[in-house]
Amino acid sequence: MPTDTSSGRVQGKVTVITGAARGMGRATAERFAREGAKLVLNDRDQQPLDELVHALKNKGVEVIGIAGDVASEDAVKRIMTESVATFGRIDILVANAGVIPEADLASATVDLWDHTMAIDGRGMFLSCKYAAAEMVKAGKGAIVCLSSISAFAGQKGQAVYGPAKFVASGLTKHLAIDLADKGVRVNAVAPGTIDTPAVAGMDKEGIDKVVSMHPLGRMGKPEEVANAILFLASDEASFITGAVLPVDGGYLAQ
Template sequence: MRLKEKVAIITGGASGIGLAACERFLEEGAKVVLADFNEMEANNQIEKIREKGNEIDFIQVDVSDEDSVCRLVKETKKKYGKIDVLINNAGITDDATLVKMNIDQFHRVLDVNVKGVFLCTQAVAPTMIEQGKGKIINTSSVSGVYGNFGQTNYAASKAAVIGMTKTWAKELGRKGINVNAVAPGFTLTAMVKKMPEEIIEKMKGNVALQTLGKPRDIANAYLFLASEEANYVHGHVLHVDGGIMM
């Protein structure tokens, strides 16, 4: 097992890519802390996971709130005594074109997608520094690399994640901590599945592989970067997008 006895915090773990990551990490022997704001959805998923015989913890967290994040890290360390992996997967969208986007929409997305990643990493870093090792994996997006119509706030937030990833790689690499990012492309989450079929087909047409990614595809990228196989991968942004921009 590639993550046997490793302790991993996965934010936004109650649905979509985060949930797939929780399941994938459990398959590889990790002790997983599912961190999410949506308590009802998280408890539903925890129950299903435990029915399969897997042990998993749930800690409710608002990643944009410092006290909430500190409690997440404190409770995880109290139970397990260490934190090996942090997956900063939590993120939201609130789309509108530039002239229609209000300032609340802009701040709401940056609070979760940028401030949340900062707070979680800042809270976990001292433990990893003390350990002399750790893996931090941040979730960016192809929108943060290429931009996307109607997503000023989201694209800005995901570009910021790349900048923070490369900065932390410079700061934390000398402490034995790997910091990388994953940039997913169009991924077939529950939200995407609700879109009209013609929109989904148009999205597929923009991908070189002519298909959308699955949450497990992104989870596999997280797994690689969290594993010992990626010990010399550092400060990298791994595109998992089917060749959306070539």
């Protein structure tokens, strides 16, 4: 990244971001790019991923894009292998890829449960597993997982998504302990309602009701979540591991 647009908080650090083409993933990619990271961006959708990679390259960012579904072990292995082949190591993982289905218990199907758990659960596990293996070789690294307020507070219409985010928070805490003596920190952010394309496609009445429950009285911005991710991934958080940081406008403080 050109020196006039990077303050260098993650200067030169090889950062893998899953689900990077839209929403919080894209905002995180752009934020890390401004801070000097070398980026490996992943998404299931090739076209928006290619567009983002092209835009960042035009700004002087060292970046590659690798399309693939994180629910596939082979795809995740390929992401990490190509990251190391291109940049020599992995310093940071942002395990962001996920889906946000709306379903109560009566309407939820087994297929919806399996699909959500495959991406939000298994996909996060696989991303952490194979990125951490590379970090352990170097004796250092930082992982940031994307959890949610739904992992801490019960909500209507979240009979599938909420439990999947419990996986994210639980995985964060257990891996933090498992990897602490290997030099790898593992933390998570728990966003509230954030103004992303995924949220924009949800029921408006339901969104308005949830937004009204945030004491700050608005949806968060993807960039605000990206800022928290950057902090946890950076050396500024060097004595923080196993934390799940709410970025929720005060939702969980009630």
